[in-house]
Amino acid sequence: AFKERVFSGMQPTGSLHLGNYLGAMVNWIEMQKTHECIYCVVDLHAITVWQDPKELKNAIRQVTAAYIASGLDPKKSILFNQSQVPEHAELAWVFNCVARLGWLNRMTQFKEKAGKDRENASVGLYAYPNLMAADILAYRATHVPVGEDQKQHLELARDIAQKFNNDFRDGIVEKGYADGIFFPPPDPVITGPATRVMSLRDGTKKMSKSEPSDMSRINLMDDADAIADKIKRAKTDMEPAPPSGLEELGARPEIDNLVGIYAALAGISKQAALDLLISTATEGPSIYTGLKRALTEVAVARLGPIRAEIIRLMNDPAEIDRILADGSKRARAIAGPIYAEVKDVVGF
Ligand code: ADP
Ligand code: NA
Numbered sequence: 079a080f081k082e083r084v085f086s087g088m089q090p091t092g093s094l095h096l097g098n099y100l101g102a103m104v105n106w107i108e109m110q111k112t113h114e115c116i117y118c119v120v121d122l123h124a125i126t127v128w129q130d131p132k133e134l135k136n137a138i139r140q141v142t143a144a145y146i147a148s149g150l151d152p153k154k155s156i157l158f159n160q161s162q163v164p165e166h167a168e169l170a171w172v173f174n175c176v177a178r179l180g181w182l183n184r185m186t187q188f189k190e191k192a193g194k195d196r197e198n199a200s201v202g203l204y205a206y207p208n209l210m211a212a213d214i215l216a217y218r219a220t221h222v223p224v225g226e227d228q229k230q231h232l233e234l235a236r237d238i239a240q241k242f243n244n245d246f247r248d249g250i251v252e253k254g255y256a257d258g259i260f261f262p263p264p265d266p267v268i269t270g271p272a273t274r275v276m277s278l279r280d281g282t283k284k285m286s287k288s289e290p291s292d293m294s295r296i297n298l299m300d301d302a303d304a305i306a307d308k309i310k311r312a313k314t315d316m317e318p319a320p321p322s323g324l325e326e327l328g329a330r331p332e333i334d335n336l337v338g339i340y341a342a343l344a345g346i347s348k349q350a351a352l353d354l355l356i357s358t359a360t361e362g363p364s365i366y367t368g369l370k371r372a373l374t375e376v377a378v379a380r381l382g383p384i385r386a387e388i389i390r391l392m393n394d395p396a397e398i399d400r401i402l403a404d405g406s407k408r409a410r411a412i413a414g415p416i417y418a419e420v421k422d423v424v425g426f
Contacts, residue, residue, distance in 0.1 A: 080262045084109050085219030087118035087160065089287070090137035091129065093297040094144045096377075097275035097285035100342045101225030105270055107149040109223060115155040116217055116409060117145060119402075122160045122167060123210070126203040127191070139398045140388065144298050146401075147387035156412075158405030160213065165413035169212035170205070172424060176242050177208050181234055187227065191288070211235035215261045216413040223267040226274040227284055236263035249423040260423065271342035278312040281331030299385055302378045309374045312336060314366045324356040324365070333366070336373060343376045 086106055088098055109115055119141045124134060138159050145157060160166050182188070185207055192199035202209075210231050214222055215238070222232055239261035243250060250260045277283045277294040285295045293308055300308070313332045320326040327333045328348075333355075341351035351369075358368020391398060 080218050080220060082113055082221060083217055083219045084113045084115040084221045084223065084267075085118070085214050085217050085264075086223050087120040087123070087213060088141055088145075089124045090119050090121055090134060090141045090159075091124045091127075092137070092287035093299045094141060095275075095285055095287060095295040095297050096339065096381075097225065097272075097295065098287075099148065099298060099381075100270070100272035100275055100339070102223055103145070103148050103150075105223035105267060106145075109221070109267070110149075110151060110155050113221065116219065116412075117150055117155055117157050118213060118409075119145075119159040120213065123206060126200055126206050138402075139395055140299075140392065142398050142402060143388045143391035144384070146391060147384045148298075152401045152405060156405045156408045157401060158409045159402050162402065162406035163216075163409045163413055165216050165410065165417040166209065166212050169216050169413075169417055169420060170209040172420060173208040173211050173215075173238050173242075174205055176245060177211075177234070177238050181237060182207065184230075185234070186230060207231045207234045208238070211238045214264050215239055216416060217409070218262055218416060219264055220262055221267050222264050223269075225284075226268055229266055229268060232264065232266040239263045246423045249425075253419060253423060260419075271348075272338055275339060276331065276335040278308055278335075280313065281333075281335050296377060296381070298381060299388065300381070301385065302382060305377050305381065306374045309336075309370050309377065312370070314364065324359055325352070327355065327365075328352050336366070336369060340369060340373045340376065343373070343380050 086102060088094065088102070106115065106117055119138050121134065121138055124137070142157065142159070146152060150157060182204060188199070188204055188206070191203060211234060214235055224232065240263060243258055243260055246260070247258050250258055253260075275285045277285050277289060278296070279291055279294040283289070287295075289295060293311060296305055296308055314336075315330065315332065328337060337348055337351045337355060340354070341348045344351065354372060355366070355369040358372070359365040361368045362371075
């Protein structure tokens with residue numbers, strides 16, 4: 079059995095948002111207490127769609143600053159950007175040759191991101207899940223804290239690990255892995271109060287960096303006024319309270335989302351958050367005024383200090399670059415020897 083190890087990453091595209099924070103980051107910070115953790119800024123993933131090179135450099139630093147501002151400790155955990163550790167791309171190529179076209183054809187995120195003009199999507203966008211498998215398995219990570227949208231990609235990473243173990247079984251056993259397990263199939267860690275935060279404009283779509291409307295998400299870089307404005311204008315509905323009772327409001331997707339975000343930020347159960355909505359329903363011009371006020375308060379209290387810390391860290395880009403260089407060195411010290419064995423097993 080391999081030692082438990084955590085790996086996860088986020089793309090340096092646009093500002094991190096409340097979905098990234100509640101869906102993944104909160105677990106990242108928590109897992110630092112119990113595990114060896116490796117957290118990556120996945121810049122190779124970012125360029126699967128066009129990125130302005132000057133903005134990309136800045137975005138890498140900004141996501142790094144956001145990790146640290148949210149509580150990631152770069153002395154304890156390994157914090158680095160993907161492109162500085164060449165084993166990610168090298169192992170991804172091997173996995174391009176292990177994974178089957180049929181497996182990738184089933185990936186729903188590619189279908190969503192490529193949209194109607196699929197012929198014009200980059201090959202990298204299509205092969206993205208193989209690179210993600212390499213990110214994880216380059217370190218033999220056993221636990222991957224992510225949001226619910228990544229579940230299918232994690233299943234693919236498990237399939238790749240298993241097929242690699244089968245395809246190269248003889249060499250793997252010869253290397254001393256008596257049980258034939260070279261890559262342990264990684265477990266997704268999809269837990270916590272908000273594994274799928276939805277858009278503020280459409281309760282059926284997830285909150286995302288790639289959503290065109292900035293009003294659809296709360297960014298870690300939003301100031302108190304922007305947060306208040308977005309929550310105030312968050313889509314609810316014009317309908318009066320359902321005749322069957324206010325309890326029913328929780329079944330409406332946009333309301334369920336606001337209740338869920340409030341519960342996650344306040345550290346209370348969804349039922350307690352719904353109770354607050356019900357008990358304040360008569361306070362304001364709309365039945366949601368009380369909930370939105372409470373949500374704004376707790377969001378500003380939680381994100382304000384993070385934003386201030388990101389701004390402070392961004393004043394010293396050289397220090398951020400130094401942290402990334404140091405993390406890359408520590409990451410390579412783990413990935414290098416594993417990839418050297420991969421080469422042997424594959425036969426080069
Ligand atoms: P995005 O989808 O906004 O571009 P990434 O693909 O970089 O963000 O995802 C980074 C992490 O944040 C992943 O673990 C992903 O599952 C999580 N995540 C992204 N959006 C959400 C969301 N709306 N709710 C919960 N988790 C999310
Ligand atoms: Na995503």
